[in-house]
Each structure stands twice: as structure tokens, then as C-alpha cells.
Amino acid sequence: MKLPRRRFLHLAAGAAALPALPRIVRAQTYPARPITMIVPFAAGGPNDGIARIMAEGMRVLLGQPVMIENIDGAAGSIGTGRAARAAPDGYTISIGYWGTHVANAAIYVLDYDVVKDFEPISLLVESPLLIAASKATPASDLREFVNWLRANPDKASAAVPGSASHVASVFFQRQTGTRFRLVPYRGAGPAIQDLAQGRIDMALLNAGAPLPHVRSGEFKAYAVSAKRRLAAAPDIPTVDEAGFPNLDASVWFGFWAPARTPKDIIAKLNAATVETLANPSVRARLADLAQEIFPREQQTPAALVDLQKAEIEKWWPIIRAANIKPE
Numbered sequence: 291m292k293l294p295r296r297r298f299l300h301l302a303a304g305a306a307a308l309p310a311l312p313r314i315v316r317a318q319t320y321p322a323r324p325i326t327m328i329v330p331f332a333a334g335g336p337n338d339g340i341a342r343i344m345a346e347g348m349r350v351l352l353g354q355p356v357m358i359e360n361i362d363g364a365a366g367s368i369g370t371g372r373a374a375r376a377a378p379d380g381y382t383i384s385i386g387y388w389g390t391h392v393a394n395a396a397i398y399v400l401d402y403d404v405v406k407d408f409e410p411i412s413l414l415v416e417s418p419l420l421i422a423a424s425k426a427t428p429a430s431d432l433r434e435f436v437n438w439l440r441a442n443p444d445k446a447s448a449a450v451p452g453s454a455s456h457v458a459s460v461f462f463q464r465q466t467g468t469r470f471r472l473v474p475y476r477g478a479g480p481a482i483q484d485l486a487q488g489r490i491d492m493a494l495l496n497a498g499a500p501l502p503h504v505r506s507g508e509f510k511a512y513a514v515s516a517k518r519r520l521a522a523a524p525d526i527p528t529v530d531e532a533g534f535p536n537l538d539a540s541v542w543f544g545f546w547a548p549a550r551t552p553k554d555i556i557a558k559l560n561a562a563t564v565e566t567l568a569n570p571s572v573r574a575r576l577a578d579l580a581q582e583i584f585p586r587e588q589q590t591p592a593a594l595v596d597l598q599k600a601e602i603e604k605w606w607p608i609i610r611a612a613n614i615k616p617e
Contacts, residue, residue, distance in 0.1 A: 320380055320555055324355040328376075328384040330369025332362040335478065336496050336579065340415060340543055341385045343575050347566030352558075364616070365453045366390040367398050374402035378548040380555035383411065387543045389453040392601045396609040397453060398616055405602075409556055410594040411545035412563040415581035418516035418540045419458050420497040420526070424488045424509050432512040432532035435492075439468035446470040449481035449493040453614075454541050457605065458494040458515070460612045465536045485509050496541050497523070498580035515539045522580040542601075543581075544594045556591060564589045 329341045338360060345356035361369030366389060373384035395404045421432060427446075429435035439446055450456040450472045459472055473490060475481040478499050484490040485500075486508035493500075497514055501523055504511040513532040514520055529537040545563055547556060566572055567583055576583060584593070 320558060321352055321354045323381065324357050325352065325380070326357050326359050326382045328369050328373045328382065329358055329360045330362065330366035330373070330384065330386065330390055331360065332477070333360050336417070336498055336541075336581075337366075337385050337387060337543065339498075339579055340576065340581060343572055343579075344385075344414065344545075344563070344566055347569055347572050348562045351562040351565055364398065365394055367394050367400055370394070370404075371400065371402050373546065374407040374548060376548045378409070378550040378552075380547065380551055380559065383545055383547045383559060385414075385543060386546055387454075388541045388601060391544070391546070391598055392605055393453040393457055393609060395602070396606045397614055405598065407549050408546040409549050409551045410591040410598075411547055411556055411559050412589045412591065413584045413594045413597065414543045414545065414563070414567070414589075415576055415583050416540045416542035417497050417579075417581050418514040418520065418528075419454070419494045420500050420504070420514055421462075421492075421494055421512045421529070421537075422485060422500055422504065422509055423492040423512065424485055424490065425507070426488050427491060427510065429512075432527075432529070432534060435512050436466045436468060436534070439466070439470060443469040444471060446491040447473050449473055449475050449485060449490045449495075451475035451478045451481040451493075451495070454496065455481075455494050456614060457609055457612075458539060460614065461539065461608060462494060462537060464608070464612075466534065496580075501580055513537075520580055521577055521582070542584075542597065544598075546594075560589075560591060 327341055327345055329338050331337045341358055345358055349356045361372055370386055370390045376382035391404045423435060429438045448459050448470050450459055463469060478495055481493055482500055482503060485493050486503050497520060503509055511526050513527050513529045515529050515537055517528060517538060519528055529535060567589060573583060
């Protein structure tokens, strides 16, 4: 059958556009059902707190519930592995942090790749570590504390609730020429309790949870491992101000989807993330957790890729040289 030229060109143009139709329809209809956000830790920790604040804001913007699923174990590697193996359709995303997407790959034998098996969505927040000690420690500032540790090698005990605290403690020893015993804990809560009661001498902890205990005088805080003071605790000096600029380190958080999640879905999730982080109420709640929001220009998939790559290059050699093993 011979078609008129105009009719033929119209059909040809329509056929050429067909491959793009599924992408357009998908972008318009996603999300059509609830989204699951995997938190690879038990409820109550920093990952969980940040995830719940973000999920609440994203629910409104996406028009669908964002359901939190806590899957803990093996320093977050069990839940992170579940997220890596989820269908790449945008209905399963995960929150992760420096420990799950940098340190764990140098400590554990994983059945997934922390880079190749994930599609980055956005950087979220970062928090420095708090260098804290029991009230009984005979030092009034960080310099005195380091001198005390040097004078008493292997006598002090440090709580290490997780890979971030463990690696940071090893890094602290390496940079200050000190030695102290590392005591594993299953979570920050028990470590904070023992520090407050003087059963442990020191700890390097994500800054949010310990701050109320510092304010109440239950234990000391010598410095935060950042270039600028925390808005939530402006009276605590930075490591630079305390005389140890080589101790600068932070714990950062981000959102990921499984690898091969379509780019248009990633773009929609990123837009919801960025808008949620701009919400004044969300910003205030994250600040209460001592979390610093990344600048707008860094709330991108590319910025998350770049930071993860730089952190892997920095920390993997340190972790492997220290021969850190799973607890």
C-alpha cells in the first residue's frame, strides 16, 4: 500500500519518538506508590533521625509516603547490601554515610560494591566528631589531654561504637602519637552512658547525641573535628583552634538508589531532596541534631560521587595500614 507523502512523514516522526515515550510517561507518573527508604541501622541513631526528618518532607513533595525500613547489623552492611540488590525502579532508596559507603568496604568482605552498585542521589548533611572525655580526666583542654595520653600510654580506654568512631580513634592516635585501648560498643547510646558514668575514659563520637550530656556537665568535650564551630555548640572549639589542625574529619550522609535506576527518577528524587533541605523547619531540626547541611551547589549526585571518591582515597590506606577488622 502506498501512503501519501504527508501521511508517511507523520507516521515516521511518530515512530522515531516512540523510544522516548516510556521515559516521558515514567517521569510523569513516578511515584505511583509508596517509596521505601532503607536505614541500615536500628531506630534512634543518626542515620535514622536524619532519614525520618527527610522522609517527612519528601512525602509531601513526592505525593507518596516514604516508608522507613530499619535493617541493622554488621555496621550497616546488611541493610546497605539489601538496598544494593533492590529493584532499580525508584521505589527503594537508602540513606548511608561515611561508614557504610567508605569505611565498610575496607573493613568487611562485602557482596556488593559501594560505588558500582549504587546510583547517587544527593549529599545531605555532615557532622564532625566530638572529642570527649570523662569528668575524671585530668585535662582542661585538648592539648593537655593529648599530653596526658602521651604520658600514660595504653592506660586510657576509648569507646568505639561503630566504624566511624573506630577509624577516627586510630587516626587520632596516629596523628597525636598517643596510645589507648579501644573498647567496642554496639551503639553510641551505651558508649555515651558509660562515658557519663566514668566507666570509659574517652570517645570520638558523632557530635549530635553527646551534646546534651556535655551541656549538663556529665562529661567533657575538648573539641570538634571541623574547620568551623558547630552552630549547635558554639562554645566548643575546633581542632584547629585547639592546636591540632591535622585532626580535621567529619561524618557525612547521603541518599543512594540501586545502580541502573533511571536518570529521570534520580532527578525527581534529587529535586525532592533539595527542596526538603531548603525547608526552614527541616533545617532547624537537623541543626538540633548537630548536622550541617551541605551548600546547595553540593546537593547533587556528582558532588556525592566526588566526595565518596576522595574519602575512599584518603581513608582506605589508613584503615588497611591499621589492620582494622570487623568487631
